[in-house]
Amino acid sequence: MTRLQIELPGLSLKNPIMPASGCFGFGREYSQFYDLSELGAIMIKATTEHPRFGNPTPRVAETNAGMLNAIGLQNPGLVSVMEKELPWLSQFDVPIIANVAGSQMEDYVHVAREISKVPNVHALELNISCPNVKTGGIAFGTIPEVAMELTRKVKAVSEVPLYVKLSPNVSNIVEMAKAVELGGADGLTMINTLLGMRLDLKTGRPILANKTGGLSGPAIKPVAIRMIYEVSQAVDLPIIGMGGVESAEDVIEYFHAGASAVAVGTANFVDPFICKKIIHELPALLDELNVDHISQLTGRSWRKHEQAVYRP
């Protein structure tokens, strides 16, 4: 399996596949289906300083080849995540990427400082892009200076490398990526959901109680691929790509675009075995593509020549 092994800041990944934050809880449910140690990493549900209930229901709605969610960062809060969820996860041989959220800079800083001390947390994912939280959220994810500042502050206190999760709801994704690179990010994860909405035919009212929600799933893949293609050429940070990944072929497309690892979100709901399946299917697909190591594919869409790279 060494041809799937990937080294990223803080993360020694058996393979480049991991569940995306918010789509795998804290792993307990999916541990019924397979051994979580098979995963490259796990991105856990966003953690905030205090427990959050999130938004009223309905919180999800299906759309064409996608779904909207407005969970609203429900989570049991920092203390519970540190005392219950992370210790439980430590039984598995898998690095955890802790998704950190908040409404104010201080919240982020506090959560990042504490959670980055937990031994199985190997990296942080700074969630500046959740479309479902009103306060501050939008500025963090769409104003480059604010994102840079937040990145800098969190980086200063984090004991592990920091990945910043970018929002696709911006005019210029490259500018955002450069800003957080300047702020000291060690890597990027992209993309979070596109802001969308669905209305009920009969009542005319939004189906989500929160009205708007984040669009995920196969529908958004072309947008994610385009953004990763642009950003991977403009910054020197590794990218964990996501958005509509459902198959080993999709994973390859993300590598081609410029990703160094890939997260799977919505597809877990459709097929709880999907991450494991993709991991098992990748080697045969690499054979078909005549590629020794998956990392050779990163950025192939824009690389001038086929460069000889990385042999582990």
Place this chain on the structure above:
Amino acid sequence: MTRLQIELPGLSLKNPIMPASGCFGFGREYSQFYDLSELGAIMIKATTEHPRFGNPTPRVAETNAGMLNAIGLQNPGLVSVMEKELPWLSQFDVPIIANVAGSQMEDYVHVAREISKVPNVHALELNISCPNVKTGGIAFGTIPEVAMELTRKVKAVSEVPLYVKLSPNVSNIVEMAKAVELGGADGLTMINTLLGMRLDLKTGRPILANKTGGLSGPAIKPVAIRMIYEVSQAVDLPIIGMGGVESAEDVIEYFHAGASAVAVGTANFVDPFICKKIIHELPALLDELNVDHISQLTGRSWRKHEQAVYRP
């Protein structure tokens, strides 16, 4: 059919359904399928000052519930549109909305001044949002001040009302809408395509020769609905909505969101009769929804109380 009739600046529409620009050429091909006089209006292909060949092929690629295009504004140029296409279209009893494009402000102004003089052109649609043209295009569609300035200049020379077509590839769609409202727009059309990309599994290269393209079709509908919902509450301009419309039900969803008319793009390629079909299905759907006139539905998603409105 009076329950479908809509009055908008410059446009007296038999019904609120019209083909979207670029998805119906100049009408000739679709006139083989039905009488174009049945349509509410026709948004013709973008017209530029000089003929344009557009981008190299492949120019289209399918995606999950959507398609990418990078036509690159191919069109026969202003003179030919004025001398051949518009006179040909004048045989039909249908108002034309001329989609105006360019690379510099002067181009837009020139085309708008001339084309707005043609008798069957009842409105202009200012295309500041084409993702497939490099020069200037991006600034026009994503920087509020630039959009406002362009709107003002074009409005000054146009003999007919001016609708501005907004790009969804922005951080803040409301800000863009307000800017063009200040610039003097008479209406908005939204949304244009989302910038996206698809890569070939085997070669790793972009499928489109232009690399990136505009994403249209059912996949983008939730984004369009959300943007129209936001914008319709923030400005006083009528909105012609579009993005993934395929059915009479979709049309109703756009009205609920805040649209006053709806354009159909990609769906014409799948079913050349789609506009006609939707027009014929709407009355029965209004019956089902217990609504006298379709305009009563505009903005129902956010209206506080069911207001009694408009009886023709």
Place this chain on the structure above:
Amino acid sequence: MIVNESMKVVSHRLLARNIYELVLEGELVKEISAPGQFVHVKVGSGIDPLLRRPISIAEHNQKEKKMSLIYRAEGKGTMQLSLVGAGGRVDVLGPLGNGFDVQQGEGRKALLIGGGIGVPPLYGLSKSLRNNGWEVKHVLGFQEEAVSFYEDKFRELGPTHIATVDGSLGRKGFVTDVIENESIQYDQFFACGPNPMLKALQDRLSGNGFLSLEERMGCGIGACFACVCHLADDPEGTDYVKVCSDGPVFPVGVVAL
């Protein structure tokens, strides 16, 4: 254990207007532990529709490895599901959730209250209760006669009252009208139906009871937080239950409706 299986369609028939009964066979049935559990059904093999659909298990038979689902074909997914023929396959994830807790009940009286597509799981429940010595009575509410189903099957198990909104079958009105007017006696009640009905029951019925809730779902297994409810004793707090994995059945009074 929750399994994912491509189950075989034994039969698939129209019971009433837009109401189908789908009988499936497979190993998954062995895992069913209580009436009121549900399954998550993937319709088609592609991305349209994308998400699974939660459907209650109406009845199951461990020996024959068969279970039946009864559903209303209404939206995109269930309409497409209705086209699968006998001999075909359906992708099922389940069994999910905790069903009704059916204890021994020698001589005790159970009142089963169902509304619309909340009726199906009560059938398996009723059989199960009978097997455990309970006396069962049913109050079933439908929109109108044309969408009613299983009346006879319920009658075979115990007294059955029907209410329809338009009065086309049984009494005109809601299930609550029937229960109050007939002053039906019971030791415990069991209900499944739309949330407004459950709320009315929770507010108005006395005694012990269990409610089976409905909520829009993502994962169906407890991971996505789509289906959470506040608790009745702390309706503004951060405590919660998940309908999919903690429910769908809850004792009356636990969940804020």
Place this chain on the structure above:
Amino acid sequence: MIVNESMKVVSHRLLARNIYELVLEGELVKEISAPGQFVHVKVGSGIDPLLRRPISIAEHNQKEKKMSLIYRAEGKGTMQLSLVGAGGRVDVLGPLGNGFDVQQGEGRKALLIGGGIGVPPLYGLSKSLRNNGWEVKHVLGFQEEAVSFYEDKFRELGPTHIATVDGSLGRKGFVTDVIENESIQYDQFFACGPNPMLKALQDRLSGNGFLSLEERMGCGIGACFACVCHLADDPEGTDYVKVCSDGPVFPVGVVAL
């Protein structure tokens, strides 16, 4: 006239590895005016896949109102199409484009050159040419024997040379190798296949000829400008032809390849 019809599947069979022959019946067939025209096929009734797929008409019979398509099941749409059984329906838009111009040709020699899934329309063309008095010869190129088809049917109409890339059938190499090595004589040639093959033929073959082009399509009827090509005499200009409505067949030398 272009029509949109839900056509009946008369038969549907595997001809070679991943290569299917689909025979359809319907009124649309009456509108076919020339071999080389194509149809635009909607697979499934939903949004997955979204777009129609262009497929050439391999052969048609006006009297029986039947036509056959031969296609390779490779991507999402064609794989799904291959599952439709006899008696089923397929949503077809067509006939589209201008086919080969088959004039009277008493005693004249036609050379038909096909590559891979460019071979199918040549079959109908060959029959048509024969009916108009032409002598026909065929040079057909395939990747390998396993994906070759219709060899015998072509042989019934005239001498037929096969080339395969791996040499597993006929001569090893490309169609151009065969034509040059056998120095085949002809008055006019007709070709359909991948663009690189057509480009080689346009550059290397002498005399009159017709090429049938392939391009990714949106509408298939000339409205979307997806499928335009530059002209050979002005490869950088703004003049163009559309493969879907001006083609797919063009006289050799017209289009910049």
